[in-house]
Amino acid sequence: MLSIKTFKPYYVKEEGNYIRVVLAFQYFSLLMDDKVYQFVPLESREIRINRETQAIENKxxxxxxxxxxxxxxxxxxxxxxxxxxxDHLSKILSPYMILTQPKEKRDEIDYVIMELEKINLLRLIDLALDEKDQIKFNLYTEKLLEIQ
Incomplete structure (x- = not known):
C-alpha cells in the first residue's frame, strides 16, 4: 500500500505558462509497506504543470x-x-492556477469598458460646455474622436 506521509514543496515557481513545484528531501515522504521512505533528489526533483491545460507535463x-x-x-x-x-498537489497549486476566460467574454468586457469611456468623455464635454471652458472642450472632443 502506497500513501503520502509528507508532501510540501521546497518552493513553487511560476514561469510563463508553467508552474514548477520543486521538491526537497525533508519535505516529501511516502509510506510504503508501513515504512517511511524519504524523497532524495537523485533523478527528478520537480513537477511541471501547464497552466492553460492544467496538466502535468513531466509524467x-x-x-x-x-x-x-x-x-x-x-x-x-x-x-x-x-x-x-x-489532493496534496491540488492544494499546493490552487493559488497559482489561473482560470482563463473565454475570448468572447474578454471581448464583451472590452466593449463595456470602451462604452463607459465614451460615456465619461461625453459627460466631461457637457461639463466643459457648462463651465464655458474651450480648452477642456477641445481636449475631450479630440479624445472622443480618437476612440471612435
Whole structure:
C-alpha cells in the first residue's frame, strides 16, 4: 500500500505558462509497506504543470525514495494514481492556477469598458460646455474622436 506521509514543496515557481513545484528531501515522504521512505533528489526533483491545460507535463519523471540503504524509484505517473498525492498537489497549486476566460467574454468586457469611456468623455464635454471652458472642450472632443 502506497500513501503520502509528507508532501510540501521546497518552493513553487511560476514561469510563463508553467508552474514548477520543486521538491526537497525533508519535505516529501511516502509510506510504503508501513515504512517511511524519504524523497532524495537523485533523478527528478520537480513537477511541471501547464497552466492553460492544467496538466502535468513531466509524467515520466522518476522520483527516488530512500529508507536506510534501500531505494525505490517511482514515476510521477504512478504517484498520480495515489489519491493523497492528487489532493496534496491540488492544494499546493490552487493559488497559482489561473482560470482563463473565454475570448468572447474578454471581448464583451472590452466593449463595456470602451462604452463607459465614451460615456465619461461625453459627460466631461457637457461639463466643459457648462463651465464655458474651450480648452477642456477641445481636449475631450479630440479624445472622443480618437476612440471612435
Amino acid at each position: 515520466d519523471a522518476v522520483f527516488v525514495f530512500q529508507k536506510g540503504k534501500k531505494y525505490n524509484r517511482i514515476t510521477l505517473r504512478d504517484l498520480m494514481c495515489v489519491k493523497d498525492f492528487q
